[in-house]
Amino acid sequence: MMMVDNPRMLALDTSSQVSSVALCQGERLVAESALHLRSTHSQSLLAQIDDLLRAAGWGPADLDLLAVVTGPGAFTGVRIGVATVKGLAQVLNLPVVSVSSLTAVAMNxxxxxxxxxxxxxxxxxxxxxxxxxxxxxxxxxxxxxxxxxxxxxxxxxxxxxxxxxxxxxxxxxxxxxxxxxxxxxxxxxxHPIQASRVAALALQDYFKGLAQRPEQVVPTYIRPSDAELNRQTNNVC
Structure with a gap:
């Protein structure tokens, strides 16, 4: 994938109850939204992205780069964010930059x-x-x-x-x-992650050549999920 000098980027984070989405062109913030949700991000994330693109006057085809927080954080939230970005990247044939939630918080x-x-x-x-x-x-x-x-x-x-x-x-x-x-x-x-900060971190890595193909993007959990722990316990028994 060819590198763009001033990429139009969609960045998002769903690793906590706050769903944060930002659009940036290079270092310039174009639009950003944050929603504190009691429900899962799967019910509102695509609509949140669509609303932000519409507000900026962009369409999905205008994007050059995607960025996503891959964890650690809430397991379900991380999975939803990663799956959403991977799906968009595959459809739009775009590179993805993975960002650590901990680095994104420090960026505040x-x-x-x-x-x-x-x-x-x-x-x-x-x-x-x-x-x-x-x-x-x-x-x-x-x-x-x-x-x-x-x-x-x-x-x-x-x-x-x-x-x-x-x-x-x-x-x-x-x-x-x-x-x-x-x-x-x-x-x-x-304390909350801001997608605009995620975009700033991702832009640095993008110019370092660290963007990935969608199939390479995976969640970073650090510890196993409850389901994995239960499987390990059952295998031992």
Missing amino acids: LPLLRRPVCVFVDARKKEVYTQLFQLHDGFPRPLNQARVIAPHEALADLPLDSCFVGDGVAVYYHLILQHGFEPSARAPACC
Whole structure:
């Protein structure tokens, strides 16, 4: 697939209850929408994409590139986002850039000089977490993404870390108990993933030649699903 200098991009994230979709042309944001849903994203995502394209005066054929958050996050939400983008990419013959949810959350604090610890609630008394340092507005990982009990994640972090992600509110009491200052918590508006930030990350990777064919795009779960755990248990028995 031929690289475009100023690609028209559709970027989306469905890894949490917030469904975020953005249209960008190169670095310029054209349109963006975010919906906080109680129902699954499958009931509204295509309509959300269609409405945004219509508002921008674009059609699917105008797109040059797709970007999607592949996880970690809510298993069903991640699957819906990945499947939707793969389907569009196959029909439109477009390349896809995969973006980590943890990197996208860290991108919400682009000018911070302190280390950024992303805390995303993984349920089961665990968090998806990763530590980043921001360079020129973009997150650079300082360790591997992992799913872990929050107190274990907090034990080896620099005390000047700043926390961002939907798990921060859930485990804020633990953050304080481990000696972090109240100012270590990012404002609430910084916790959800914004598709426009996903697009900015994807554009960087696109120009690095890291775009994929649709069949190469897979979810990143980090831990196995309940169904997989049940199969493993049944096999052992």
